[in-house]
Amino acid sequence: MTxxxxxxxAPLVALTDARMQFGAVRAxxxxxxxxxxxxCLGLVGHNGAGKSTLVNVVNAGLTPTGGSVxxxxxGAPSARGAGVRSVFQELSLCPNLTVAENLKxxxxxxxxxxxxxxxxxxIRESLDRVFxxxxxxxxxxxxxxxxxxxxxxxxxxxxxxxxxxxxxxILDEPTSSLDGGIAQQLLTHVRRFCEAGGAVIFxxxxxxxxxxxxxxxxVMKDGKVVADRPAGEFTRKxxxxxMGHVAPEGTGAAAAERRIGVEVxxxxxxxTAREGEIVGLSGLAGHGQAExxxxxxxxxxxxxxxxxxxxxxxxxxxxGRDGVLPLWSILRNxxxxxxxxxxxxxxxxxxxxxxxxxxxxxRIGIRTDDVANPILSLSGGNxxxxxxxxxxxxxxxxxxxxxxxxxxxxxxxxxVYAMIRAEAAKGxxxxxxxTETEEVRQCDRVFVFRDGAIxxxxxxxxxxxxxxxxxxxxxxDAG
Amino acid sequence: xxxxARHRIVLPIVSLAVxxxxxxxxxxxxxxxxxxxxLFNLAVPIALATIAQMLIIMVNxxxxxxxxxxxxxxxxxxxxxxxxxxxxxxxxxxxxxAYAVLxxxxxxxxxxxxxxxxxxxxxWGGLALVLLPSPGGASPGWIRTLMTVKPPLVPMAVVxxxxxxxxxxxxxIRSGIGTMLRGVGGNARAVARSGGSVMRLKALAYxxxxxxxxxxxxxxxxxxxxxxxxxxxxxxxxxxxxxILGGGEFTGGKVSPTGAVIGALTLTLAxxxxxxxxxxxxxxxxxxxxxxxxxxxxxxxxxxxxGPA
Numbered sequence: 001m002t003x004x005x006x007x008x009x010a011p012l013v014a015l016t017d018a019r020m021q022f023g024a025v026r027a028x029x030x031x032x033x034x035x036x037x038x039x040c041l042g043l044v045g046h047n048g049a050g051k052s053t054l055v056n057v058v059n060a061g062l063t064p065t066g067g068s069v070x071x072x073x074x075g076a077p078s079a080r081g082a083g084v085r086s087v088f089q090e091l092s093l094c095p096n097l098t099v100a101e102n103l104k105x106x107x108x109x110x111x112x113x114x115x116x117x118x119x120x121x122x123i124r125e126s127l128d129r130v131f132x133x134x135x136x137x138x139x140x141x142x143x144x145x146x147x148x149x150x151x152x153x154x155x156x157x158x159x160x161x162x163x164x165x166x167x168x169x170i171l172d173e174p175t176s177s178l179d180g181g182i183a184q185q186l187l188t189h190v191r192r193f194c195e196a197g198g199a200v201i202f203x204x205x206x207x208x209x210x211x212x213x214x215x216x217x218x219v220m221k222d223g224k225v226v227a228d229r230p231a232g233e234f235t236r237k238x239x240x241x242x243m244g245h246v247a248p249e250g251t252g253a254a255a256a257e258r259r260i261g262v263e264v265x266x267x268x269x270x271x272t273a274r275e276g277e278i279v280g281l282s283g284l285a286g287h288g289q290a291e292x293x294x295x296x297x298x299x300x301x302x303x304x305x306x307x308x309x310x311x312x313x314x315x316x317x318x319x320g321r322d323g324v325l326p327l328w329s330i331l332r333n334x335x336x337x338x339x340x341x342x343x344x345x346x347x348x349x350x351x352x353x354x355x356x357x358x359x360x361x362x363r364i365g366i367r368t369d370d371v372a373n374p375i376l377s378l379s380g381g382n383x384x385x386x387x388x389x390x391x392x393x394x395x396x397x398x399x400x401x402x403x404x405x406x407x408x409x410x411x412x413x414x415x416v417y418a419m420i421r422a423e424a425a426k427g428x429x430x431x432x433x434x435t436e437t438e439e440v441r442q443c444d445r446v447f448v449f450r451d452g453a454i455x456x457x458x459x460x461x462x463x464x465x466x467x468x469x470x471x472x473x474x475x476x477d478a479g
Numbered sequence: 480x481x482x483x484a485r486h487r488i489v490l491p492i493v494s495l496a497v498x499x500x501x502x503x504x505x506x507x508x509x510x511x512x513x514x515x516x517x518l519f520n521l522a523v524p525i526a527l528a529t530i531a532q533m534l535i536i537m538v539n540x541x542x543x544x545x546x547x548x549x550x551x552x553x554x555x556x557x558x559x560x561x562x563x564x565x566x567x568x569x570x571x572x573x574x575x576x577a578y579a580v581l582x583x584x585x586x587x588x589x590x591x592x593x594x595x596x597x598x599x600x601x602x603w604g605g606l607a608l609v610l611l612p613s614p615g616g617a618s619p620g621w622i623r624t625l626m627t628v629k630p631p632l633v634p635m636a637v638v639x640x641x642x643x644x645x646x647x648x649x650x651x652i653r654s655g656i657g658t659m660l661r662g663v664g665g666n667a668r669a670v671a672r673s674g675g676s677v678m679r680l681k682a683l684a685y686x687x688x689x690x691x692x693x694x695x696x697x698x699x700x701x702x703x704x705x706x707x708x709x710x711x712x713x714x715x716x717x718x719x720x721x722x723i724l725g726g727g728e729f730t731g732g733k734v735s736p737t738g739a740v741i742g743a744l745t746l747t748l749a750x751x752x753x754x755x756x757x758x759x760x761x762x763x764x765x766x767x768x769x770x771x772x773x774x775x776x777x778x779x780x781x782x783x784x785x786g787p788a
Contacts, residue, residue, distance in 0.1 A: 061672065080674060086672075088672075092666060092668060092669040092672060093666065093669060094661070094662040094664075094665030094666040094669055094670070094732065095665055095666065095731065096661060096664065096665035096731050096732040096733045097658060097661060097662055097665055097732075101658045101661075101662070102662075102669075104655060104658050104659075105658070105659065105662045105669060105670055105673055105675070106673040107673075108673075108674060108675070110655060111655060115655050116653070
């Protein structure tokens with residue numbers, strides 16, 4: 001009912017050809033967008049489509065490398081002055097402070113001796129408005145609250161007046177840890193908020209929720225807006241199609257010439273893998289894939305006494321945190337996984353160690369003139385090759401890979417794909433978590449994760465971006 | 480969450496009470512105005528230094544220069560402040576400012592505080608030696624008077640401890656700026672996202688820590704009447720132990736000023752208690768460590784049993 005009026009009003013936020021470049025990656029590739037009062041904008045897209053970057057450009061968390069962001073309705077120079085609020089996907093409360101104190105962190109205007117009472121009243125009022133019957137104590141420390149309660153507090157802070165009414169609230173996966181009833185309360189509030197002249201950007205992988213609240217839906221892919229239409233003009237199927245690749249690509253890895261053996265891995269959540277098989281873990285980032293792999297790996301590898309040779313090796317995606325030993329040479333970084341095998345009576349056999357490292361330098365193509373160079377002298381992609389070499393050099397029959405291609409260039413990727421296929425043909429099993437469809441296509445079988453559980457198992461020709469997206473997004477109605 | 484996890488202050492209070500009871504039982508004569516003052520008057524500078532350490536730990540850093548810095552402050556107090564009060568006061572103010580700058584630099588360059596403060600401890604120690612190559616100097620009269628004042632009913636040490644606890648509680652827990660400072664320790668990104676300047680807040684935390692360290696140095700000179708470049712070296716570890724003993728955590732901005740003061744009192748009392756036990760001085764440091772481990776173990780057992788959900 002406010003649409004006709006909203007069309008004439010100046011937009012709250014206007015992006016003109018906004019571009020954002022991170023190194024070689026174009027996270028945002030010329031996005032023009034206007035958001036007006038009374039609108040609820042649903043924002044969907046696959047991982048890395050640029051949703052978060054777009055949000056961060058709107059809320060001034062990032063300054064675009066090209067194009068402009070302005071706030072015509074308020075004329076304010078900054079997102080803050082224009083009443084733009086963000087509720088982030090990862091929780092951004094201070095866990096050591098109380099609920100009311102967290103409001104104070106977000107609200108500079110609370111000053112004077114009586115700030116505590118004012119903060120308490122304001123957060124209580126906001127919580128009551130969004131989540132009636134919430135049962136959250138304004139004086140409770142945040143780390144005593146459940147995850148859902150924390151998310152509720154964060155949302156309530158987003159909608160709280162804080163000295164100047166919120167004009168545009170950005171909700172990034174706001175219902176990811178809320179149960180159905182509470183999520184419904186939020187959706188109701190979002191609708192009410194928009195009817196009263198506010199605007200909301202709503203990001204969710206629950207398509208049902210998008211259809212329930214959004215008045216307009218924007219689909220992003222590869223840093224571009226590929227569709228921007230009123231919500232009524234989309235169907236669920238159409239939305240998923242718009243998110244995926246348009247052109248069909250070749251089929252998955254050629255599994256035909258490989259002999260798949262007996263089952264070697266089975267986890268309680270239903271993840272299985274057979275000898276010689278490349279098993280993919282897919283779905284939206286952060287839906288429990290990395291955790292499932294870590295659990296699987298740590299359960300077998302971190303026992304007090306390791307019985308005999310390792311059964312599994314791990315290839316880290318977060319090189320800095322989980323993979324590289326930064327002070328060591330390339331040689332030592334490769335050989336660390338095989339030290340027990342190449343030791344003689346507890347002492348290291350340096351000649352064999354050097355031979356193994358040299359062999360792998362040649363086989364996997366590590367670009368260095370001397371494996372004694374420090375590992376940090378290599379580029380990111382080559383460091384990743386060293387981590388692959390470390391894993392493949394060991395005799396372990398199962399290789400667990402946690403998104404191992406992050407920051408790896410295309411050429412290296414092709415080398416590694418070939419290497420993985422060759423090793424699988426020799427009877428090794430690979431468990432491969434990846435957020436990129438191209439990599440998932442290399443797999444024989446793919447488990448799609450959603451909300452920490454397996455939502456689909458795809459094999460062979462079924463491994464398509466479309467099927468993965470379907471399984472990644474909730475297709476039922478919310479609530 | 481059980482009772483002790485919710486009320487972190489209970490365990491420090493109980494520790495102090497138990498130790499105090501044991502001391503009085505060993506040495507009933509300590510249970511007097513004069514005795515209590517003797518037991519606790521050296522705790523006043525330690526309590527101030529512990530508060531300073533707490534302010535640094537509150538923003539997820541640690542200060543290894545406390546001991547050297549308090550020694551330097553004591554040397555300045557015993558020489559410059561005594562001989563030329565105005566110039567001395569300016570130097571002390573400069574030291575506080577230096578701490579604030581240090582905090583800003585540590586944040587701006589993302590340097591590890593542990594390394595920077597360790598390095599600075601040699602700078603402070605060197606300056607103290609330049610100022611006072613051999614023990615000496617004299618306490619300004621007014622500080623001496625302040626530290627030896629005899630209030631009615633309750634000895635100075637206890638009044639001072641309560642005063643320090645009350646003031647810092649208001650500053651750190653109750654005030655708006657104190658809440659922002661604790662927020663930096665809890666989730667600096669959240670503070671930055673909502674528009675706060677983390678650098679300014681860190682500089683403030685370090686500046687306040689510098690102020691409390693200077694006060695610790697002045698109080699120490701008031702008690703000892705002279706200074707020496709190594710007078711407070713053990714304060715570094717005492718202050719860290721005091722913060723943790725008082726229910727603070729190394730990370731996450733979880734600190735308690737009242738607890739820190741109680742922690743400082745407990746540590747001071749532990750030394751006296753061991754003397755009363757007629758324990759050979761050779762064993763005292765070790766025994767003090769044992770008491771510390773005992774209390775921390777108790778805290779772990781009581782608070783971690785019901786870990787976070």
